[in-house]
């Protein structure tokens with residue numbers, strides 16, 4: 001009997017993600033599929049649900065509503081802060097994603113939506129919030145997760161190692177009074193390379 005995608009399986013997925021207007025916003029490189037642990041909430045719920053039961057080599061188009069993707073866009077989740085509250089040496093760019101640590105030590109992610117002379121607008125919505133998502137996927141690999149992977153709730157690399165954590169220097173310590181967000185962001189999911197997280201990821 002062939003293996004199928006189900007809870008406890010590590011899946012290697014080739015994917016292309018388009019928006020309703022046809023724009024491609026993300027895709028996996030040919031030699032770098034997205035690896036995720038099925039059933040662990042590593043990817044958006046609407047995609048994970050539709051992948052259950054697929055076999056190695058299967059291809060599928062999956063439409064995911066915003067609610068089953070990155071959620072509705074919340075206009076309240078946007079904050080304008082003084083430029084001086086961010087580190088002076090931080091090379092701000094529009095659209096870059098910042099990992100922000102507030103005074104309570106909580107992490108949240110924001111992307112830079114506007115840069116003014118004195119103020120910066122940070123958007124704590126996911127960059128794809130409010131969007132219907134159109135995935136085209138191909139199952140490129142399928143294996144049972146190790147006990148360690150199950151315990152951690154995510155796959156490890158081919159060499160069995162943890163993914164590298166982001167560097168501490170990538171974190172922006174925010175000293176404002178504002179209490180940003182309420183999500184505890186998993187360290188490994190935080191990137192500040194100026195691009196949104198791989199949209200297959202569920203944050």
Ligand code: ZN
Nearest residue numbers: 152154156162
């Ligand atoms: Zn781990």
